[in-house]
Amino acid sequence: MNAWRQPGFWFSFLLIFLGGLVVLVLRQDTLRENAFTILMFIGLASSLNILMGYTGYVNFGHIVFFGLGGYFGFFLVSEMGWPVYLAALGGGVLSAIIALIIGAAVLRLRGAYFALATIGVNEAARAFVSNFEPFGGSTGLFVNFSAYDRYGGAAHALWFTFILLWLVVLAVVVVSYLVKRSRFGLGLSAIREDEDTAMVMGVNAPRDKTKAFLISAFFPGLIGTLYFFKNGNVEPDDAFRFQMSLEILVMVMLGGKGLLLGPIIGTFAYERLRGYLIISPIFKNLHLALSGGILLLIVLFVPGGAVGWLRDRLPKLRRWLE
Amino acid sequence: MILQVKEVSIRFGGLQALSDVSFELSPGEIMGLIGPNGAGKTTLFNVINGVYPPTSGEVVFRDEKITGLPSYEVARRGLARAHQVVRPLNDLTVRENVMVGACFGRERHSRGAAAAVAEQALAQVGLRDRAEQMAGNLNVAQKKRLELARALAAHPYLLLLDEVLAGLNPSEITEMVETGRRIRDEGITILMIEHVMQAVMSVSDRIIVLDYGQLIAGGKPEEVASNPQVIEAYLGDPEMTAKLMAE
Numbered sequence A: 001m002n003a004w005r006q007p008g009f010w011f012s013f014l015l016i017f018l019g020g021l022v023v024l025v026l027r028q029d030t031l032r033e034n035a036f037t038i039l040m041f042i043g044l045a046s047s048l049n050i051l052m053g054y055t056g057y058v059n060f061g062h063i064v065f066f067g068l069g070g071y072f073g074f075f076l077v078s079e080m081g082w083p084v085y086l087a088a089l090g091g092g093v094l095s096a097i098i099a100l101i102i103g104a105a106v107l108r109l110r111g112a113y114f115a116l117a118t119i120g121v122n123e124a125a126r127a128f129v130s131n132f133e134p135f136g137g138s139t140g141l142f143v144n145f146s147a148y149d150r151y152g153g154a155a156h157a158l159w160f161t162f163i164l165l166w167l168v169v170l171a172v173v174v175v176s177y178l179v180k181r182s183r184f185g186l187g188l189s190a191i192r193e194d195e196d197t198a199m200v201m202g203v204n205a206p207r208d209k210t211k212a213f214l215i216s217a218f219f220p221g222l223i224g225t226l227y228f229f230k231n232g233n234v235e236p237d238d239a240f241r242f243q244m245s246l247e248i249l250v251m252v253m254l255g256g257k258g259l260l261l262g263p264i265i266g267t268f269a270y271e272r273l274r275g276y277l278i279i280s281p282i283f284k285n286l287h288l289a290l291s292g293g294i295l296l297l298i299v300l301f302v303p304g305g306a307v308g309w310l311r312d313r314l315p316k317l318r319r320w321l322e
Numbered sequence B: 001m002i003l004q005v006k007e008v009s010i011r012f013g014g015l016q017a018l019s020d021v022s023f024e025l026s027p028g029e030i031m032g033l034i035g036p037n038g039a040g041k042t043t044l045f046n047v048i049n050g051v052y053p054p055t056s057g058e059v060v061f062r063d064e065k066i067t068g069l070p071s072y073e074v075a076r077r078g079l080a081r082a083h084q085v086v087r088p089l090n091d092l093t094v095r096e097n098v099m100v101g102a103c104f105g106r107e108r109h110s111r112g113a114a115a116a117v118a119e120q121a122l123a124q125v126g127l128r129d130r131a132e133q134m135a136g137n138l139n140v141a142q143k144k145r146l147e148l149a150r151a152l153a154a155h156p157y158l159l160l161l162d163e164v165l166a167g168l169n170p171s172e173i174t175e176m177v178e179t180g181r182r183i184r185d186e187g188i189t190i191l192m193i194e195h196v197m198q199a200v201m202s203v204s205d206r207i208i209v210l211d212y213g214q215l216i217a218g219g220k221p222e223e224v225a226s227n228p229q230v231i232e233a234y235l236g237d238p239e240m241t242a243k244l245m246a247e
């Protein structure tokens, strides 16, 4: 079976490819900003899915990689004068290295213990960066406007950054798919179902789950750099929002964990919902409660998420809902 | 020798689950491992395939010391296992379950090749028409066969079977015993724990007996069956004794 002939892959890929293309053709700034947010969350949710959906490790600290990698990438742009695409790669690599270190400590834990530890990691990272002077301490860093000159001014730089993000998210989808279809991916799903049995069957679980964690952490580092570069500044409260971690997790669950299309649909759905509720005066300040509430409802009633639910009911469409 | 177990002991807190167990297994042999409930049979398997490191003693597999290696390292060296308490990977299909065995066992197939190997293993245990089903939805007898198929797909040198016959009806038992013979004919060595005496007596070349963590007897099935110490060990279990005597 040729891996590239899977309609499920192409459906997810083209959704993002064509979506980004439409934004580029229309060239409207507000549309670009909205699309940037959506793409960013799709990238974050899809990369979380590799650890959470494929491997079964629920990570409440995914945003740490966005924050730390983003901080580092931003530092490379603003203080070291690197071009943004190289800086973003640097951010991704740093995130992956940090995952390797954190993983050695927390990946021994399973289930709820792992999840709890990842909450701690988030707070520790924020505290660290707030006191780390090269990263500007609690005030953070600001971009030197000459950094935009390289791309023909701020307006062009924003479009350029958008295109980079678009490519990164496409890469996340491709990598997610390749992992899922691979022998490595089969091993990850065995770990998710029963880690001890997987090991008895020959899966090198300590190594493979570390690899999954590493891949999962790499992309948020890239995305973080692009996001902060677009904003022109980075500060601890912006980089390590626990709420964002929770939202990414809800997006994965809402769309369907372990599925390629799940985090994509989940992001769209959650962003729509947030769009409605943010204008409602009652819900405006209940963000966290809202994500928590949705999470609870999904876990209790639709553990497969929207796409998983559809797959169960429409077996004919299964090929498309990979 | 394909497997040498040398003076293996293991303690769980105050419980001496295995004391100085030693035996050897030659290639192509079917060896039965019997003993009363709680004798330490499953624990012995756990020590052999690296789930627990022994407190003392040594396990040698194909002339390599494997004591203390993690279970995945043992598996890739060609030792596969079917569990007493079935452990299907519930949210994977039956085929995918078996593919895990083929991908990560001795031959470490690519995913594409693993599908073909899985097909064959499923046919061997008669689960082919269930391949697309979720493993969690199988009944117990089918899950037992899935355990076996997964282990077979690893194409191991040595197969550890932990009560694969338990919970099967007589015709299923006959089928399984047939499957066991076929597997041996393919050159796979088998060490099997079994409570179904008639089956284990008829299929094994040799039998060893564990009681309270100690190896109390070993030899040809008929020798073991008439060994007074073995009969004594089973005396707490009259039904078992009767079965043993009937052989």
Ligand SMILES: Nc1ncnc2c1ncn2[C@@H]1O[C@H](COP(=O)(O)OP(=O)(O)OP(=O)(O)O)[C@@H](O)[C@H]1O
Pocket: B012, B015, B017, B035, B036, B037, B038, B039, B040, B041, B042, B043, B044, B084
């Ligand atoms: N991980 C463990 N921790 C503590 N005690 C254990 C552990 N595993 C097994 N035991 C104990 O070791 C003894 C031997 O157990 P084991 O499962 O090996 O018996 P068995 O011969 O397989 O019995 P059965 O025929 O009932 O399957 C039992 O008393 C059991 O309670």
Ligand SMILES: [Mg+2]
Pocket: B041, B042, B043, B084
């Ligand atoms: Mg047992």
